Amino acid sequence: MDEDQSAEETTFVVEEITTVIKEAVESTIGNSSYQHSKINQWMSSIVESSLSQLTKLGKPFKYIVTCIILQKNGAGLHTASSCFWDNSTDGSCTVRWENKTIYCIVSVFGLAI
Amino acid sequence: MADRSDLKAELERKKQRLAQIREEKKRREEERKKKESEMLQRAENVSEDSDLDRRRRETEALLQSIGISPEPPLVPTPMSPSSQSVSPPSETGSQESIDGGTVGRTLQWDTDPSALQLLADSVHGCRMQKLGASKIVQIDFMPKELVTYSKETQTPVASHQPEEEDEELSVTKSEPVPLQLEEENSQEAEEVHPRELTNEEKEQTTHSEDFLFFFDRSIRVMERVLAEDTDIFFDYSGRDMEDKEGDMQAGSNLSFNRHFYDEHWSKHRVVTSLDWSPQYPELLVASYNTNEDAPHEPDGVLMVWNMKFKKMTPEYIFHCQSSVMSVGFAQFHPNLVIGGTYSGQIALWDNRSHRRTPVQRTPLSATAHTHPVYCVNVVGTQNANNLITVSTDGKMCSWSLDMLSQPQESMELIYNKSKPVAVTCMAFPASDVNNYVVGSEEGTVYTASRHGSKAGIGEMFDGHQGPVTGISCHNAVGPVDFSHLFTTSSFDWTVKLWSTKHNKPLYSFEDNADYVYDVMWSPAHPALFATVDGNGRLDLWNLNNYTEVPSASVTVEGGCALNRVRWASGGREVAVGDSEGCVWIYDVGELAVPHTDDWSKFARTLMEIRANRGDGEEEGALELPA
Numbered sequence: 001m002d003e004d005q006s007a008e009e010t011t012f013v014v015e016e017i018t019t020v021i022k023e024a025v026e027s028t029i030g031n032s033s034y035q036h037s038k039i040n041q042w043m044s045s046i047v048e049s050s051l052s053q054l055t056k057l058g059k060p061f062k063y064i065v066t067c068i069i070l071q072k073n074g075a076g077l078h079t080a081s082s083c084f085w086d087n088s089t090d091g092s093c094t095v096r097w098e099n100k101t102i103y104c105i106v107s108v109f110g111l112a113i
Numbered sequence: 114m115a116d117r118s119d120l121k122a123e124l125e126r127k128k129q130r131l132a133q134i135r136e137e138k139k140r141r142e143e144e145r146k147k148k149e150s151e152m153l154q155r156a157e158n159v160s161e162d163s164d165l166d167r168r169r170r171e172t173e174a175l176l177q178s179i180g181i182s183p184e185p186p187l188v189p190t191p192m193s194p195s196s197q198s199v200s201p202p203s204e205t206g207s208q209e210s211i212d213g214g215t216v217g218r219t220l221q222w223d224t225d226p227s228a229l230q231l232l233a234d235s236v237h238g239c240r241m242q243k244l245g246a247s248k249i250v251q252i253d254f255m256p257k258e259l260v261t262y263s264k265e266t267q268t269p270v271a272s273h274q275p276e277e278e279d280e281e282l283s284v285t286k287s288e289p290v291p292l293q294l295e296e297e298n299s300q301e302a303e304e305v306h307p308r309e310l311t312n313e314e315k316e317q318t319t320h321s322e323d324f325l326f327f328f329d330r331s332i333r334v335m336e337r338v339l340a341e342d343t344d345i346f347f348d349y350s351g352r353d354m355e356d357k358e359g360d361m362q363a364g365s366n367l368s369f370n371r372h373f374y375d376e377h378w379s380k381h382r383v384v385t386s387l388d389w390s391p392q393y394p395e396l397l398v399a400s401y402n403t404n405e406d407a408p409h410e411p412d413g414v415l416m417v418w419n420m421k422f423k424k425m426t427p428e429y430i431f432h433c434q435s436s437v438m439s440v441g442f443a444q445f446h447p448n449l450v451i452g453g454t455y456s457g458q459i460a461l462w463d464n465r466s467h468r469r470t471p472v473q474r475t476p477l478s479a480t481a482h483t484h485p486v487y488c489v490n491v492v493g494t495q496n497a498n499n500l501i502t503v504s505t506d507g508k509m510c511s512w513s514l515d516m517l518s519q520p521q522e523s524m525e526l527i528y529n530k531s532k533p534v535a536v537t538c539m540a541f542p543a544s545d546v547n548n549y550v551v552g553s554e555e556g557t558v559y560t561a562s563r564h565g566s567k568a569g570i571g572e573m574f575d576g577h578q579g580p581v582t583g584i585s586c587h588n589a590v591g592p593v594d595f596s597h598l599f600t601t602s603s604f605d606w607t608v609k610l611w612s613t614k615h616n617k618p619l620y621s622f623e624d625n626a627d628y629v630y631d632v633m634w635s636p637a638h639p640a641l642f643a644t645v646d647g648n649g650r651l652d653l654w655n656l657n658n659y660t661e662v663p664s665a666s667v668t669v670e671g672g673c674a675l676n677r678v679r680w681a682s683g684g685r686e687v688a689v690g691d692s693e694g695c696v697w698i699y700d701v702g703e704l705a706v707p708h709t710d711d712w713s714k715f716a717r718t719l720m721e722i723r724a725n726r727g728d729g730e731e732e733g734a735l736e737l738p739a
Contacts, residue, residue, distance in 0.1 A: 058119075060119065060123065070254065074256055074257035074258075074259050075254075075256050075257075076253070076254055076255050076256030077252075077253070077254040078251070078252070078253045078254070079251065079252045080249055080250065080251040080252070081249065081250050081251075082246060082247060082248070082249040082250070083246070083247040084244055084245070084246050084247070085244055085245075085247060086243045086244055086245070087244075087245045087247060088243070090247075091247075092247065092250060094250050094252060096252060103254055105252055107250070113123065
């Protein structure tokens with residue numbers, strides 16, 4: 001793993017990933033209100049675009065992208081996650097995004113190969 | 114295709130590692146023969162040999178160009194204890210091992226699939242050691258509490274429940290206090306009827322006027338009796354006085370008497386206004402604004418507290434759909450309580466009725482008020498009285514208590530024909546029904562009159578730098594007339610003393626370190642007034658003693674901001690309302706008792722104040738026509 005690191009940056013860089021995800025979310029549902037008919041399409045597009053952007057980064061990582069979209073209805077939502085991995089190279093990042101009618105949570109887990 | 118080459122590079126590195134392992138293994142082949150044979154077997158099962166052969170050659174080529182050393186120390190696993198000796202790898206070392214292993218590579222590559230598996234194991238193995246749990250990532254979106262409105266109606270219940278439950282049902286319709294429920298149950302339990310009344314009869318009885326009246330009175334009496342804890346061993350000779358009135362004896366001027374707080378109705382509400390009953394000096398009404406934590410509860414609550422008995426529950430509880438900002442007992446109608454609400458409605462409650470909701474309400478229309486009403490006042494005489502209300506949009510309305518459907522007269526309080534005054538507080542001087550003073554949000558104070566040639570706003574008094582929160586006209590009646598004096602409190606941390614004859618303050622009291630929320634002159638002592646501020650301080654200023662500092666001061670327990678202060682009509686007690694819904698009653702000692710010379714002393718004090726003020730620079734000070 002050491003030589004991997006020296007070869008390429010293979011620690012999970014949270015800021016970079018966050019930016020990528022935020023862009024993906026904004027471009028998909030940036031200005032939209034919750035619409036049941038379009039939700040599936042939005043979700044797949046968010047996940048796909050995030051993933052493709054992440055792989056374009058070219059890092060030796062396995063990525064897991066999850067996306068949760070919640071309609072703002074007054075309900076409460078709670079999620080939690082924990083991982084057992086190599087803390088020095090692997091990482092996760094979660095992006096919360098909301099607008100007037102939608103809550104969106106996108107989580108990315110990156111595991112160094 | 115870049116991915117492919119990356120993958121290949123990865124694979125190559127792994128294979129280098131493998132090469133090392135294999136080398137070690139070869140040295141210990143004797144010990145590991147069994148494993149080898151197993152691996153060989155596995156090798157035959159896999160059909161990827163050709164692929165691997167290709168990769169093998171590519172690897173060889175790439176190995177020369179890439180001088181990267183293989184993976185760092187491999188941890189001993191059950192599968193490959195020999196890997197331990199591989200650590201630490203060095204570039205040269207690995208290269209050597211690779212070179213050395215080239216010969217044996219064929220052997221190794223034959224065992225490739227197993228080697229891959231070994232790799233996997235070893236990789237996992239090596240990674241297993243370095244794994245740790247990550248932090249728990251948690252995301253919460255809190256639920257919103259929805260305000261729902263549901264109305265229930267009860268059809269005649271055709272059930273055979275015992276009397277107590279029937280009582281409960283009927284009482285729940287009128288939202289009882291749980292204590293009342295218990296009381297009524299205890300009451301009902303005693304009245305065992307010899308024969309079972311039919312349900313209609315029960316309903317009839319429980320709803321009949323007589324019953325409700327009796328019931329209402331009885332629970333009150335029961336509560337008072339139950340709360341009473343007078344000491345029957347009280348010794349008037351004074352030896353026992355220490356425990357109860359030690360504070361008074363110690364000569365303190367302000368001592369805590371009691372506080373009024375109801376768990377259910379006072380919680381999380383601010384006391385917006387207080388008033389003492391003119392007919393029954395022990396009754397105090399307090400109005401509360403909305404409880405934001407309980408959106409289903411009524412927004413406005415009024416509670417009438419009784420000083421005479423020790424019970425901790427209010428005498429009466431009244432509700433309203435909008436927060437009650439100001440409250441007052443109707444001067445000439447002992448049963449009526451008037452409240453001005455946030456929505457602009459004036460509500461009238463009657464304690465003769467059994468309803469908690471107002472018996473009369475003014476309409477929400479442009480003829481009445483549409484802005485919060487912070488000032489309600491009944492002025493006049495027994496036979497000719499009016500309710501005066503002023504809202505924050507500068508509208509003053511005069512009502513007759515018999516008919517609240519429209520005001521008798523209404524007036525816009527406009528200063529200088531420009532914009533209306535945003536009135537936050539109002540006061541009538543003693544025995545004056547026409548002229549009054551109002552304080553505004555901008556910090557200016559105005560005199561106004563109801564009738565006459567100069568109806569509307571009269572003079573402007575400028576001095577405060579923040580909204581005026583409280584205004585009080587001199588109340589005490591005595592040999593000298595000070596009714597032209599009034600005091601104001603404001604957000605600018607000061608309390609100012611004014612005379613209606615000067616448009617600049619006579620004196621400014623600057624002892625406070627927070628917003629001063631209210632001020633009130635004592636009804637008995639000519640030179641005494643009380644102020645409350647946001648730090649929880651209650652101050653008594655006796656101008657005959659000091660004008661720089663308060664003569665007595667106390668900080669209310671808990672230190673929450675105090676919103677209102679009201680003297681009891683005798684001038685011996687002070688009621689303070691705070692921002693947590695608690696009403697505190699303080700006894701005032703010797704300080705509150707006026708002496709005959711206090712009036713003349715005060716007149717002299719005033720002259721001194723005026724003289725000092727005259728020395729100072731007052732710009733634009735005008736002597737106003739009285």
